Amino acid sequence: MTPEEVFKIVKERSAGCLATTFELYLVSSNQTVIEGKGGEISCYQKAEPKGAAIRIFGNKKVGFSTTSSWERSALERMVDFASSGMAFLEEDAWVGPVPLPSTLPPFEGLDRSLLTIPEKKKFELVIGLERKAKEHDSRVTRVRKAEYQEEVTRVHLFSSESSNGNHELSYEKSLCEIAIQVMVEEKKDQQASWDSDFATHFAALHPDKVALGAADKALSLLGAGTIPTQKVPALLDPGVSTSFLGMLISSFLAENVQKGKTVLADKKGKKIFSEAISLVDDGLMKGGYRSSPFDGEGMPRQTTTVVEKGVLKNFLYDTYRARRDKTTSTGNSLRSSYREPPTLAHSNFFVTPGRRTVEAMLQDVDKGFWVTDVIGVHTIDPFSGDFSVGATGFWIEKGKKKQAVRGVAIAGNLQELFNQVVEVASDLRFYESVGSPSLLVSSLQISGT
Numbered sequence: 001m002t003p004e005e006v007f008k009i010v011k012e013r014s015a016g017c018l019a020t021t022f023e024l025y026l027v028s029s030n031q032t033v034i035e036g037k038g039g040e041i042s043c044y045q046k047a048e049p050k051g052a053a054i055r056i057f058g059n060k061k062v063g064f065s066t067t068s069s070w071e072r073s074a075l076e077r078m079v080d081f082a083s084s085g086m087a088f089l090e091e092d093a094w095v096g097p098v099p100l101p102s103t104l105p106p107f108e109g110l111d112r113s114l115l116t117i118p119e120k121k122k123f124e125l126v127i128g129l130e131r132k133a134k135e136h137d138s139r140v141t142r143v144r145k146a147e148y149q150e151e152v153t154r155v156h157l158f159s160s161e162s163s164n165g166n167h168e169l170s171y172e173k174s175l176c177e178i179a180i181q182v183m184v185e186e187k188k189d190q191q192a193s194w195d196s197d198f199a200t201h202f203a204a205l206h207p208d209k210v211a212l213g214a215a216d217k218a219l220s221l222l223g224a225g226t227i228p229t230q231k232v233p234a235l236l237d238p239g240v241s242t243s244f245l246g247m248l249i250s251s252f253l254a255e256n257v258q259k260g261k262t263v264l265a266d267k268k269g270k271k272i273f274s275e276a277i278s279l280v281d282d283g284l285m286k287g288g289y290r291s292s293p294f295d296g297e298g299m300p301r302q303t304t305t306v307v308e309k310g311v312l313k314n315f316l317y318d319t320y321r322a323r324r325d326k327t328t329s330t331g332n333s334l335r336s337s338y339r340e341p342p343t344l345a346h347s348n349f350f351v352t353p354g355r356r357t358v359e360a361m362l363q364d365v366d367k368g369f370w371v372t373d374v375i376g377v378h379t380i381d382p383f384s385g386d387f388s389v390g391a392t393g394f395w396i397e398k399g400k401k402k403q404a405v406r407g408v409a410i411a412g413n414l415q416e417l418f419n420q421v422v423e424v425a426s427d428l429r430f431y432e433s434v435g436s437p438s439l440l441v442s443s444l445q446i447s448g449t
Contacts, residue, residue, distance in 0.1 A: 001070045003156040007168070009072055010054060011160075013079040021057040021097045022079075023297070024158040026050075026070075027338050029151050030115060036126035036146040051338035056082045060091040064341050094323045098297045099161040100169055105284055105300055107293035109173040111201040114152055122148055125207055129180045132211035137184070139222070140215050144181035144192075150202070151175050157298050171293050176202050178210055184218040193218035193373075198432065200287050217372065220394075224404035227395055227448045233368035234410070234444035235361065235396070238429040241436040243377045245279075245351060248414055249434070250382050252279075252306050253332075254321035255344045261383060263415070264312060271310045274421040276354070279307040281316055283331050283347035289433040296335035296342035304330045306349075310419075318344045350435035354424035358438045361425055363399040369446055370394040370401070371410065385414035391446075408448040417441060 003026050014022045028050035035043035050070060056063040056079070063082035067074040129146035156170045179196035195214035199205050236244070251262040264272060283301030285291050294300055297319060305313050317325070318333035321344055334345035362370075375390035388411040395403040425438035 003158075003168075003170070006052060006070050006075060007156075007158045009075050010052075010079055010158075013076045014054075014056065014083070014160075017056060017058075017079070017083040021160050023055045023057075023097060023160075024156075025053040025055075025296075025335065025338060026156040026158075027052075027153060027335075029153040032119075032122070032148075032150045034122055034126050034148045036123075036130055037143065039127060039130065041123055041126065042145075052078060053335075053338045053341070054078055054082050055341065056086065057095065057097045058086065060093055060095055061086045061089045062092075062095050063089070066339050094320055096319075096323070097159065097161040098299065098319050100157070100159050100166055100298045101294070101300050102166065103300075104169065104293045105302075107171055107284070107291070108286070109171070109200045109291055110152070111174040111176075111203075114150060114174050114176070114202055117202055122150075125178070125205075129178065129207050129211045132208055133180060133182050133215045136212055136215045137219055139184045139186050139219060140182055141185045142183040144183060146180045147178065149177045155292070157294070159298060169294050169298055173292060174200055175289070176200070176205055178205055178207055180211055180214050182214040182218050184215070184222060186222045189222050191218045191221040191224075193221075196431075198289060198430075200291075204287070220372075221392060221404050221406060224392065224406040226407045227369070227403070227405055227446065229446060229448050231443050231445050233365055234441045234446075235358070235365065235368065235370045236439045236441060237370070237372045237393070238427060238436055238438055239431065240371045240374050240391075241351065241439045242429070242431050242434050243374055244380075244387075244414055244417065245349070245436050246434045247377060247380045247382050247387075248385070248418070249346050249349055252281075252315055253344050253346075254315045254317045254325065257315055258321060258324055263383065263385070267312050268315070270312060272312045272415065273307060273310040273418040275310045276421045276424050277307060277310055277418055278305070278352040279349070280305055280352055281330070281332065281346050281349045285348045288348035289430065290334070290347045292347075295329075295331045295347075296333040299329045299331045299333065301331040301347060304332075316344065316346060318342065320344075346433065348430070348433050348435070350428065350430065351424060351437060351439070353426050353428040353437045355426055356423065358425045358427055361423055361438070361440050362396060364423075365396050365399055365440075368396045369405065369410075369444065370396050371444075374410070380414065382414075385416075387412060387414060388447075405448075408446055411445045411447065417444075420444075 065082035
């Protein structure tokens with residue numbers, strides 16, 4: 001059944017509801033998962049899931065229901081459940097339909113060749129990940145798992161509300177991901193590491209870089225020791241700074257501002273971070289993990305400057321939260337699945353990169369700690385920002401690696417940490433929808449020996 005045929009069935013059924021303003025979200029996809037271990041393919045899965053979700057609006061209420069089938073009977077039940085459930089909901093003055101826009105920004109996120117690439121080539125990519133890591137160094141003793149995933153997704157959004165008579169929006173997007181977990185060993189010292197990559201196009205993946213990156217990171221920590229407790233300058237690897245940034249994102253969502261769940265609620269227009277820090281949410285980024293022409297409720301995606309040279313400029317909005325503040329949506333409604341109603345969330349959120357390389361920045365560090373990994377970031381309270389997490393990395397003297405370090409902890413406050421950034425490197429890297437370059441921090445508390 002085509003999306004247009006599904007819309008026709010839903011429209012006919014919803015005509016019998018007291019509330020006839022509705023929004024229909026349809027998604028279908030082709031998914032592939034390939035895993036390799038021991039030089040062989042250990043897992044191969046293919047699926048073609050699809051789903052539908054409806055929101056029915058009326059009397060300051062919204063009914064919501066979903067189905068995994070596009071058959072007529074399932075679609076009609078979905079409409080009935082959404083409609084009947086509205087009787088049990090409380091009125092909400094800010095609830096209402098979202099008229100579809102008259103225009104959308106250009107979007108190119110589909111690798112049309114992805115579904116025609118032979119599976120053999122994808123198998124070879126997975127096996128090649130493992131082989132490349134093992135051939136790189138004899139101390140690479142085991143690859144826990146090498147993995148490839150792909151998904152081609154088609155999204156259709158129909159609405160009975162429109163600003164120009166157009167009642168349908170749609171787009172197609174592809175996403176490919178690879179990952180590897182590596183174990184290394186030397187003189188009974190074992191270390192593990194992983195690396196990954198994603199792209200909207202198969203040819204844009206970097207399997208060799210991922211395999212060698214995971215192996216080199218694990219190898220570099222062999223023979224690592226601890227260092228004394230002290231407070232020193234620190235260089236945060238992109239993976240580390242991205243992890244910390246990810247814990248801060250909720251502070252910039254209008255929902256948390258309105259609920260008083262962020263210390264930034266009254267800081268708009270004020271300096272909150274170092275002048276070296278600028279934060280951007282870009283739903284239109286080429287190749288972005290969450291890029292799309294429109295968000296989960298049909299609003300055009302956009303690029304929003306959240307922090308500019310340390311000054312808080314904007315919060316992120318969907319239409320519901322925008323109505324409460326009498327402003328406009330920033331295109332930040334997200335559907336993590338058709339089974340969930342749209343919620344306020346970031347798109348592609350990142351620290352804008354600087355100009356100098358990490359190598360150049362290191363020359364300015366007389367003594368310091370280069371943090372390459374942290375453990376326990378999920379324990380950080382995003383409201384207070386206080387943290388104490390395990391860390392590994394390298395002790396730096398006169399701009400050079402002196403010693404691999406593990407078994408230490410770093411502590412501080414996220415807001416203070418980003419206020420102490422003295423320089424941002426040029427090596428911006430994304431981990432799914434959040435990205436950051438390396439950050440040089442003036443002072444960081446280390447708990448060691």
